[in-house]
Amino acid sequence: MSPVTIVSDSTHSMPPELLATLGIPQVSLYVNHGTDTHRESEMDLQAFYDRLRADSKLPTTSQPSIGDFLAVYCPLLEAGQDIVSIHISGAISGTVETARQAAADALGRFPDRTIEVVDSRNVAGGLAMIMLAAVAARDAGGTPAEIAARTVEASGQTRIWFAVDTLEYLRKGGRIGTAAAWVGGALKIKPILTVNGEVEPIERVRTSSRAFQRLVAAMDELTEAGQTAWVIQHIQAHADAERLAEEGRRHFGTEPMLVSEIGAVVGTYAGPGLLGVGGLPPALVGR
Structure with missing residues (x-):
């Protein structure tokens, strides 16, 4: 072979x-x-x-x-x-x-x-x-x-949630997917989104602190689904990413597979301030 x-x-x-x-x-x-x-x-x-x-x-x-x-x-x-x-x-x-x-x-x-x-x-x-x-x-x-x-x-079997500061970058770049239904007044809120082929909306919250707590709650959903091999993503949000990683260590009892900043191509459409968490079953990654 x-x-x-x-x-x-x-x-x-x-x-x-x-x-x-x-x-x-x-x-x-x-x-x-x-x-x-x-x-x-x-x-x-x-x-x-x-x-x-x-x-x-x-x-x-x-x-x-x-x-x-x-x-x-x-x-x-x-x-x-x-x-x-x-x-x-x-x-x-x-x-x-x-x-x-x-x-x-x-x-x-x-x-x-x-x-x-x-x-x-x-x-x-x-x-x-x-x-x-x-x-x-x-x-x-x-x-x-x-x-x-x-x-x-x-x-x-991979699930990922991310919060963005605004939908404006996604809207301008034409990568907003089905979250387009939120354009308008929603540009002032903190959307929680996912990717399932294209960008899809999960829910809307009003503040950054509520967005952070929603991502923490997503860790419970990952645990319940057995998707406990996890990652943290961010764009120009290093301190918040480390805070979320600490929450993950408490929730999952393991280290993240990676904590990293999203690159320029995706960052063009997501914009600074993005924070995200995702997971998949550990057996799939040999854990």
Whole structure:
């Protein structure tokens, strides 16, 4: 059996050191400020969020090209690796479809190899958890098909909640999904949202403190559902993320799989102040 490499894109929000430890190459999305284009994987997040707050117009984002994927896939295939490539929800970005096109091209050049492309139906911390499930299957010696199946299973069992300061960034960026029904007076509230393929609304609260408590209550829901392998996500909310992580340690009795800041592509549409918690069954990530 050939060794398997897991590939993802830069919207997973894993800390770079964890990504390196797990041996996961990534294909970067892009952020465009006017005529300036930047790879998300190379951006200074503090500088990006400072500019996002100051600019009246949102930057745009763009998916990787087929060539970007081939630059990652082909050296792996040439080295005798098979690939499981896991990506941001196809309802949010065309990245996974481009990955499928690149896989077909690459397999035309390396017909004896295998590439499984999986739509995670999630993003950021949700995508990270699904990737960790794939890593567990890889490390247990799974075939590409088995790792892909574990990835799809994890996608169906991953839950994530996040609170944003405003829906304005999602509205301006066109990524608001079914939460569009809240646009209007809801721009003044603190929405609690989830990702199920696309962004979906959970409930509305009036203050940041109530949003925090709703995320703590979500930990109880995760516990009841047996989804106790957990992560914390944030955007420019380091202190609140650590407070929420402390609550998680008390609720779950374990350390989080990761506490990390969301990158520039998702951050363009979510905006500073996001705070989130998510979980999936620990058996899926080998815990």
